[in-house]
Amino acid sequence: MSNWEIIFATTINEFSDLSDVEEATRVTLRLLFAAMLGGVLGFEREHQGKAAGLRTHMLVCLGSCLFVVAADMSGAMDDAMSRVVQGIIQGIGFLCAGTIIKGEHLSNVRGLTTAAGIWFTAAIGVAVGLGKEATALVSTGLALIVLHILPLLFQRTDKTDH
Template sequence: MSTWEVVVTTVAAEFSDINDVEQTTRVCLRLTLAAILGGILGIERESQGKAAGLRTHMLVALGAALFVLSADPTGEVNDAMSRVIQGVVAGVGFLGAGTILKSESLANVRGLTTAAGLWLTAAMGVAVGLGQEIVAILATVLALITLHVLPLLIEPKTGEETEDG
Protein backbone atom coordinates (compact mmCIF):
# COMPACT_ATOMS: atom_id res chain seq x y z
CA MET A 1 0.00 0.00 0.00
CA SER A 2 1.40 3.35 -1.02
CA THR A 3 1.75 6.31 1.32
CA TRP A 4 -1.05 8.11 -0.52
CA GLU A 5 -3.40 5.12 -0.06
CA VAL A 6 -2.56 5.00 3.66
CA VAL A 7 -3.37 8.70 4.01
CA VAL A 8 -6.69 8.35 2.13
CA THR A 9 -7.67 5.27 4.13
CA THR A 10 -6.80 6.98 7.42
CA VAL A 11 -8.76 10.12 6.53
CA ALA A 12 -11.76 8.01 5.44
CA ALA A 13 -11.62 6.07 8.71
CA GLU A 14 -11.50 9.32 10.73
CA PHE A 15 -14.70 10.54 9.08
CA SER A 16 -16.60 7.27 9.35
CA ASP A 17 -18.34 8.00 12.65
CA ILE A 18 -21.67 8.18 10.81
CA ASN A 19 -21.70 5.02 8.78
CA ASP A 20 -25.14 4.74 7.18
CA VAL A 21 -27.73 6.93 5.48
CA GLU A 22 -30.33 6.51 8.23
CA GLN A 23 -27.97 7.62 10.99
CA THR A 24 -26.64 10.50 8.88
CA THR A 25 -30.18 11.71 8.20
CA ARG A 26 -31.10 11.43 11.89
CA VAL A 27 -28.05 13.43 13.01
CA CYS A 28 -28.61 16.13 10.34
CA LEU A 29 -32.28 16.49 11.22
CA ARG A 30 -31.64 16.67 14.95
CA LEU A 31 -28.87 19.23 14.71
CA THR A 32 -30.88 21.36 12.28
CA LEU A 33 -34.04 21.19 14.42
CA ALA A 34 -32.09 22.12 17.56
CA ALA A 35 -30.64 25.17 15.80
CA ILE A 36 -34.07 26.19 14.46
CA LEU A 37 -35.82 25.87 17.83
CA GLY A 38 -33.03 27.77 19.56
CA GLY A 39 -33.28 30.39 16.83
CA ILE A 40 -37.00 30.82 17.39
CA LEU A 41 -36.42 31.67 21.04
CA GLY A 42 -33.42 33.77 20.11
CA ILE A 43 -35.46 35.84 17.69
CA GLU A 44 -37.99 36.57 20.43
CA ARG A 45 -35.24 37.61 22.86
CA GLU A 46 -33.46 39.71 20.24
CA SER A 47 -36.72 41.47 19.32
CA GLN A 48 -36.95 42.48 22.98
CA GLY A 49 -33.46 43.98 22.82
CA LYS A 50 -31.79 41.35 25.04
CA ALA A 51 -28.08 40.61 24.82
CA ALA A 52 -28.52 36.86 24.36
CA GLY A 53 -30.38 36.74 21.06
CA LEU A 54 -30.59 34.70 17.91
CA ARG A 55 -27.03 33.44 17.58
CA THR A 56 -26.56 32.73 21.29
CA HIS A 57 -29.74 30.69 21.57
CA MET A 58 -29.02 28.81 18.35
CA LEU A 59 -25.52 27.94 19.53
CA VAL A 60 -26.70 26.81 22.97
CA ALA A 61 -29.37 24.51 21.50
CA LEU A 62 -27.03 23.21 18.82
CA GLY A 63 -24.23 22.62 21.34
CA ALA A 64 -26.50 20.77 23.75
CA ALA A 65 -27.81 18.54 20.95
CA LEU A 66 -24.27 17.92 19.73
CA PHE A 67 -23.07 16.83 23.17
CA VAL A 68 -25.92 14.33 23.39
CA LEU A 69 -25.49 13.09 19.83
CA SER A 70 -21.74 12.75 20.26
CA ALA A 71 -22.22 10.59 23.33
CA ASP A 72 -24.74 8.31 21.59
CA PRO A 73 -26.26 9.13 18.18
CA THR A 74 -29.16 6.72 18.86
CA GLY A 75 -30.33 8.80 21.84
CA GLU A 76 -30.21 5.87 24.27
CA VAL A 77 -30.25 7.13 27.86
CA ASN A 78 -27.77 5.39 30.15
CA ASP A 79 -25.38 6.34 32.94
CA ALA A 80 -22.89 7.90 30.53
CA MET A 81 -25.63 9.94 28.86
CA SER A 82 -26.85 11.06 32.25
CA ARG A 83 -23.38 12.45 33.00
CA VAL A 84 -23.29 14.23 29.63
CA ILE A 85 -26.65 15.87 30.33
CA GLN A 86 -25.50 16.88 33.83
CA GLY A 87 -22.42 18.50 32.28
CA VAL A 88 -24.52 20.42 29.76
CA VAL A 89 -26.85 21.68 32.49
CA ALA A 90 -23.96 22.78 34.70
CA GLY A 91 -22.12 24.44 31.81
CA VAL A 92 -25.16 26.38 30.66
CA GLY A 93 -25.81 27.34 34.28
CA PHE A 94 -22.46 29.15 34.28
CA LEU A 95 -23.29 30.77 30.95
CA GLY A 96 -26.64 31.93 32.31
CA ALA A 97 -25.04 33.27 35.48
CA GLY A 98 -23.00 35.60 33.30
CA THR A 99 -26.19 37.22 31.99
CA ILE A 100 -27.51 38.17 35.44
CA LEU A 101 -26.77 41.70 36.57
CA LYS A 102 -27.52 42.89 40.09
CA SER A 103 -27.43 46.51 41.14
CA GLU A 104 -27.22 47.93 44.66
CA SER A 105 -30.89 47.18 45.20
CA LEU A 106 -32.16 43.61 45.46
CA ALA A 107 -35.30 44.78 43.68
CA ASN A 108 -33.31 45.62 40.55
CA VAL A 109 -31.95 42.35 39.19
CA ARG A 110 -31.75 42.02 35.42
CA GLY A 111 -31.08 39.05 33.19
CA LEU A 112 -32.92 36.32 35.09
CA THR A 113 -35.32 35.69 32.22
CA THR A 114 -32.45 35.55 29.74
CA ALA A 115 -30.56 33.09 31.97
CA ALA A 116 -33.66 30.93 32.32
CA GLY A 117 -34.23 31.12 28.57
CA LEU A 118 -30.69 29.92 27.86
CA TRP A 119 -31.16 27.10 30.36
CA LEU A 120 -34.43 26.10 28.67
CA THR A 121 -32.80 26.36 25.25
CA ALA A 122 -30.13 23.89 26.35
CA ALA A 123 -32.83 21.55 27.65
CA MET A 124 -34.58 21.75 24.29
CA GLY A 125 -31.31 20.94 22.54
CA VAL A 126 -30.83 17.93 24.81
CA ALA A 127 -34.39 16.76 24.08
CA VAL A 128 -33.82 17.03 20.34
CA GLY A 129 -30.49 15.24 20.65
CA LEU A 130 -32.26 12.41 22.46
CA GLY A 131 -34.85 12.15 19.69
CA GLN A 132 -37.67 13.77 21.65
CA GLU A 133 -38.47 16.33 18.98
CA ILE A 134 -42.15 16.78 19.86
CA VAL A 135 -41.24 17.50 23.49
CA ALA A 136 -38.74 20.14 22.34
CA ILE A 137 -41.26 21.74 19.96
CA LEU A 138 -43.90 21.86 22.71
CA ALA A 139 -41.35 23.43 25.08
CA THR A 140 -40.54 26.05 22.43
CA VAL A 141 -44.23 26.93 22.04
CA LEU A 142 -44.69 27.16 25.81
CA ALA A 143 -41.57 29.30 26.12
CA LEU A 144 -42.86 31.69 23.45
CA ILE A 145 -46.16 31.98 25.30
CA THR A 146 -44.29 32.62 28.53
CA LEU A 147 -41.95 35.20 27.02
CA HIS A 148 -44.26 36.98 24.61
CA VAL A 149 -47.91 36.47 25.59
CA LEU A 150 -47.83 36.50 29.40
CA PRO A 151 -46.25 39.96 29.64
CA LEU A 152 -49.17 41.31 27.60
CA LEU A 153 -51.63 39.85 30.09
CA ILE A 154 -49.89 41.08 33.22
CA GLU A 155 -49.41 44.82 33.42
CA PRO A 156 -46.66 45.89 35.87
CA LYS A 157 -47.75 48.14 38.72
CA THR A 158 -46.84 51.80 38.19
CA GLY A 159 -43.54 52.79 39.77
CA GLU A 160 -42.39 49.20 40.36
CA GLU A 161 -39.22 47.77 38.87
CA THR A 162 -39.76 44.70 36.73
CA GLU A 163 -37.30 42.04 35.69
CA ASP A 164 -37.41 42.09 31.93
CA GLY A 165 -34.62 39.64 31.21
Protein backbone atom coordinates in the same frame (compact mmCIF):
# COMPACT_ATOMS: atom_id res chain seq x y z
CA MET B 1 0.40 0.74 0.16
CA SER B 2 1.78 4.22 -0.58
CA ASN B 3 1.83 7.09 1.92
CA TRP B 4 -0.98 8.82 0.01
CA GLU B 5 -3.16 5.72 0.17
CA ILE B 6 -2.53 5.47 3.91
CA ILE B 7 -3.40 9.15 4.38
CA PHE B 8 -6.57 8.75 2.30
CA ALA B 9 -7.65 5.58 4.13
CA THR B 10 -6.95 7.22 7.51
CA THR B 11 -8.97 10.30 6.51
CA ILE B 12 -11.93 8.19 5.38
CA ASN B 13 -11.76 6.18 8.60
CA GLU B 14 -11.61 9.36 10.69
CA PHE B 15 -14.87 10.63 9.19
CA SER B 16 -16.70 7.31 9.41
CA ASP B 17 -19.04 8.18 12.26
CA LEU B 18 -21.87 8.87 9.79
CA SER B 19 -21.26 5.87 7.61
CA ASP B 20 -24.85 4.92 6.85
CA VAL B 21 -27.50 7.16 5.30
CA GLU B 22 -30.09 6.55 8.01
CA GLU B 23 -27.77 7.67 10.82
CA ALA B 24 -26.53 10.67 8.82
CA THR B 25 -30.11 11.74 8.13
CA ARG B 26 -31.14 11.32 11.78
CA VAL B 27 -28.19 13.36 13.07
CA THR B 28 -28.66 16.06 10.45
CA LEU B 29 -32.39 16.40 11.15
CA ARG B 30 -31.87 16.59 14.90
CA LEU B 31 -29.17 19.23 14.61
CA LEU B 32 -31.20 21.29 12.13
CA PHE B 33 -34.33 21.03 14.29
CA ALA B 34 -32.39 22.07 17.40
CA ALA B 35 -30.96 25.07 15.55
CA MET B 36 -34.44 26.00 14.34
CA LEU B 37 -36.08 25.78 17.78
CA GLY B 38 -33.23 27.69 19.39
CA GLY B 39 -33.58 30.26 16.62
CA VAL B 40 -37.29 30.70 17.30
CA LEU B 41 -36.61 31.52 20.95
CA GLY B 42 -33.56 33.59 20.08
CA PHE B 43 -35.50 35.62 17.53
CA GLU B 44 -38.12 36.46 20.17
CA ARG B 45 -35.40 37.57 22.63
CA GLU B 46 -33.58 39.60 19.99
CA HIS B 47 -36.88 41.21 18.97
CA GLN B 48 -37.26 42.26 22.62
CA GLY B 49 -33.81 43.89 22.47
CA LYS B 50 -32.05 41.36 24.71
CA ALA B 51 -28.33 40.75 24.42
CA ALA B 52 -28.68 36.97 24.20
CA GLY B 53 -30.58 36.69 20.96
CA LEU B 54 -30.78 34.62 17.83
CA ARG B 55 -27.22 33.35 17.53
CA THR B 56 -26.77 32.67 21.24
CA HIS B 57 -29.95 30.62 21.52
CA MET B 58 -29.26 28.75 18.29
CA LEU B 59 -25.76 27.82 19.43
CA VAL B 60 -26.88 26.79 22.92
CA CYS B 61 -29.64 24.55 21.54
CA LEU B 62 -27.42 23.17 18.79
CA GLY B 63 -24.52 22.52 21.17
CA SER B 64 -26.70 20.77 23.73
CA CYS B 65 -28.17 18.61 21.00
CA LEU B 66 -24.72 17.78 19.63
CA PHE B 67 -23.41 16.65 23.02
CA VAL B 68 -26.33 14.25 23.39
CA VAL B 69 -26.23 13.00 19.79
CA ALA B 70 -22.48 12.41 19.94
CA ALA B 71 -22.78 10.51 23.23
CA ASP B 72 -25.64 8.46 21.81
CA MET B 73 -23.66 7.63 18.67
CA SER B 74 -20.75 6.43 20.78
CA GLY B 75 -23.09 3.97 22.46
CA ALA B 76 -23.25 5.74 25.81
CA MET B 77 -25.19 3.79 28.41
CA ASP B 78 -27.90 5.42 30.52
CA ASP B 79 -25.43 6.33 33.28
CA ALA B 80 -22.99 7.88 30.82
CA MET B 81 -25.80 9.80 29.09
CA SER B 82 -26.92 11.05 32.49
CA ARG B 83 -23.41 12.42 33.08
CA VAL B 84 -23.43 14.10 29.66
CA VAL B 85 -26.71 15.83 30.48
CA GLN B 86 -25.41 16.84 33.91
CA GLY B 87 -22.34 18.34 32.23
CA ILE B 88 -24.53 20.33 29.86
CA ILE B 89 -26.58 21.65 32.79
CA GLN B 90 -23.45 22.71 34.68
CA GLY B 91 -21.86 24.35 31.66
CA ILE B 92 -25.00 26.23 30.74
CA GLY B 93 -25.43 27.25 34.38
CA PHE B 94 -21.99 28.86 34.23
CA LEU B 95 -22.91 30.67 31.01
CA CYS B 96 -26.22 31.83 32.50
CA ALA B 97 -24.53 33.16 35.64
CA GLY B 98 -22.63 35.54 33.41
CA THR B 99 -25.86 37.05 32.10
CA ILE B 100 -27.15 38.05 35.56
CA ILE B 101 -26.24 41.54 36.70
CA LYS B 102 -26.91 42.65 40.27
CA GLY B 103 -27.20 46.32 41.06
CA GLU B 104 -26.64 48.02 44.41
CA HIS B 105 -30.00 46.89 45.75
CA LEU B 106 -31.36 43.36 45.86
CA SER B 107 -34.39 44.47 43.86
CA ASN B 108 -32.13 45.69 41.05
CA VAL B 109 -31.26 42.35 39.40
CA ARG B 110 -31.25 42.06 35.62
CA GLY B 111 -30.79 39.12 33.30
CA LEU B 112 -32.72 36.45 35.21
CA THR B 113 -35.16 35.84 32.36
CA THR B 114 -32.27 35.75 29.89
CA ALA B 115 -30.45 33.20 32.04
CA ALA B 116 -33.59 31.09 32.42
CA GLY B 117 -34.21 31.31 28.67
CA ILE B 118 -30.71 30.12 27.83
CA TRP B 119 -31.03 27.30 30.36
CA PHE B 120 -34.40 26.29 28.91
CA THR B 121 -33.02 26.45 25.37
CA ALA B 122 -30.31 23.99 26.40
CA ALA B 123 -33.01 21.67 27.76
CA ILE B 124 -34.79 21.85 24.41
CA GLY B 125 -31.54 20.92 22.67
CA VAL B 126 -31.12 17.93 24.99
CA ALA B 127 -34.69 16.81 24.22
CA VAL B 128 -34.06 17.02 20.48
CA GLY B 129 -30.76 15.18 20.86
CA LEU B 130 -32.58 12.39 22.67
CA GLY B 131 -35.08 12.12 19.81
CA LYS B 132 -37.92 13.80 21.71
CA GLU B 133 -38.72 16.30 18.97
CA ALA B 134 -42.44 16.59 19.77
CA THR B 135 -41.64 17.35 23.42
CA ALA B 136 -39.09 19.94 22.32
CA LEU B 137 -41.62 21.56 19.97
CA VAL B 138 -44.32 21.78 22.66
CA SER B 139 -41.74 23.15 25.11
CA THR B 140 -40.68 25.82 22.63
CA GLY B 141 -44.31 26.85 22.21
CA LEU B 142 -44.77 27.08 25.97
CA ALA B 143 -41.59 29.15 26.28
CA LEU B 144 -42.90 31.56 23.64
CA ILE B 145 -46.12 31.93 25.62
CA VAL B 146 -44.13 32.69 28.78
CA LEU B 147 -41.76 35.12 27.06
CA HIS B 148 -44.13 36.89 24.69
CA ILE B 149 -47.80 36.37 25.60
CA LEU B 150 -47.64 36.63 29.41
CA PRO B 151 -45.95 40.06 29.37
CA LEU B 152 -48.70 41.31 27.04
CA LEU B 153 -51.36 40.05 29.45
CA PHE B 154 -49.68 41.76 32.40
CA GLN B 155 -49.38 45.03 30.45
CA ARG B 156 -53.12 44.95 29.78
CA THR B 157 -53.84 44.22 33.46
CA ASP B 158 -51.62 47.09 34.55
CA LYS B 159 -53.35 49.50 32.15
CA THR B 160 -56.82 48.54 33.37
CA ASP B 161 -55.82 48.88 37.04
CA HIS B 162 -54.92 52.59 36.71
